[in-house]
Amino acid sequence: MRAKTLRIGLVAAGLLLTSCSDQGGEAAPPGGGAPPVEVGFVVLKAQSVPRHAQLSGRVVAHATAEIRPQIDGIIESIDFREGRQVKAGDILFKVRDAKFGAAYAAAAAALSRAEATEQSAQAAFDRNERLQTQNAVSQQSLDEARAALLQAKADVESARASLQTARIDLDNTTIKAPISGIIGTASVSVGSLVTQNQTDALATIRQIDPVNVDLVDTSANLLRIRQDVEAGRLGREGEGAPSVRLTLENGADYEQAGTISLATVNVSESTGTFTLRASFPNPDRILLPGMFVRASVDLGVMPNAFLVPQRAVQRSGTGEPIAYVVSADSKVEQRTLSTEGTSGNSWIVTEGLKEGERLIVDGFQKISAGASVTPVEATIDEDGVVKQSLAAPADAGGASGAEQ
CATH class of the missing domain: 1.10.287.470 (Helix hairpin bin)
Known part of the structure; x- marks a missing residue:
């Protein structure tokens, strides 16, 4: 009786193993390999991309006049209000x-x-x-x-x-304003003795509408921009000085646009930098001398460039930017890119990609060059979020993937 029970148990176990083997055979793909990974892609389109240089700088007065006496004497009266606007020719001080x-x-x-x-x-x-x-x-x-x-x-x-x-x-004996602008505090009072061409100024007038912003850039960037212009990779539309936009210290954008008014013709021997000066209207006196700002300088337009989402660009072992595209036979191909800065949430790519190629923007964490994939077209919003849901892996119980 005990032997009979043992034989029945062995037969049941064999049937169970056979059943599990059949089910596994039905789920496996032909050839016994894993199914291709689904990847999200976008179709590349060449376009003319504005190029900007991000520079830092400080606000400086458009003109500055330090008021000093040209005679010796005693201050008899002070005829201005400190911190207010004065016009050229206004009386500031009177000497006996x-x-x-x-x-x-x-x-x-x-x-x-x-x-x-x-x-x-x-x-x-x-x-x-x-x-x-x-x-x-x-x-x-x-x-x-x-x-x-x-x-x-x-x-x-x-x-x-x-x-x-x-x-x-x-x-x-009557000291007048040489320029129009905002006058600061007086360094003397009525009854003070002043001397001709003294070191300390009686007051300082600054013109801040318009106001200047001195920006600093490296000579290496200057050479690179010139090479791009000569090679036709960068050009300007229309005439006029390059426009400039400012970001203030609190992160707010300055509403008024400015223009480049001059550039120094020498490079600093100690820092390897040169200075660009931009001029801005400042009717509300938001920009004050000494204020730190960041500027975006319009360098021109790059024709036939690609805007590649930052999430799609990685770095190779040597530090070069790379991206993956889907070939016509649904294979992954790796491309080495040449970039020219960023625009919003995208890299500006000038070399390494072609018009109409399918750029992988999602799912590349599970792929490598030469792998077979299942491409699924995706879209990316302004914040760089992929709007295409991809299928979940086989071990996720069949649940659909969340948006990346």
């Missing part, structure tokens, strides 16, 4: 002018005396000249009269110059 007024009056009197002496010398010369024609005076007397006249004329010119100098000094 009594001493300079007296000097001007003395110079005017000296001029009058010199002019009187000139008239007397002129009359003496004219008289001696008439008498000399009648041989009534000697030639020596005529020469002496001529010399006296010339001396009197020179004295008049000297007196006029002295009067002009006194006039300038008197005018300089």
Whole structure:
């Protein structure tokens, strides 16, 4: 009885193993290999892609004037409001002018005396000249009269110059704004003694509308841009200076666009950089001198370039950017890329890809070059999210895959 029970158990176990073997045979693909991996792809289309250079810089005033006295004296009044707009020619300071007024009056009197002496010398010369024609005076007397006249004329010119100098000094007792702009705080008060061309400025005026931004770039980037232009990989549409957009320190975009106004013609020997200066309208005085900003400079347009999602670009063992495409026979091919920066969430690729190729953007974690795949067309939104759901692996119980 015990032997019979054992034989029945062995037969049942054999049937169970046979059944499991049959089911496994039905699920396996022909040839016994694993099914091709599904990958999401997008079709590549060449397009003209704007190229921008991302640079950092600081805001500087369009013009700066440091106000210093040109005479010695005592400040009599301060005639501006600190931190406000002033116009060229506005009175800023007044220096006591009594001493300079007296000097001007003395110079005017000296001029009058010199002019009187000139008239007397002129009359003496004219008289001696008439008498000399009648041989009534000697030639020596005529020469002496001529010399006296010339001396009197020179004295008049000297007196006029002295009067002009006194006039300038008197005018300089009223210190005016040389440019329009925002004036800062006064470094002196009423009653302070100031001296001619002193080191400390009385106040500083800065023009900040428009305002300048000094941007720094490397000489290597400059050479690379020139090579791209000469090779036809980069060109500008239309004429005019390149436009510039700013990002402020708080991450906000500055609404007004600027233009490149000049570039230095030398490269720093210590840093290997050169400076670009951009000019921006600043009616609301948002940009202040000394502020740090980031700028995007429009370098032009690259024709026949590809925008490749960043998620589709990887790095090879040597650090080169690579991507995978699906061939006509559904095989994976690896491509080495040449990139020229980024645009949004995409790399700008100029070499390594072709029009109409199927670029793998999802599922490449499970593939390698030469592998067979099942391509499924996908779409990618502006945030780089793939909108194509791929089938789940066989060990996931048949559940559908989530969006990547």
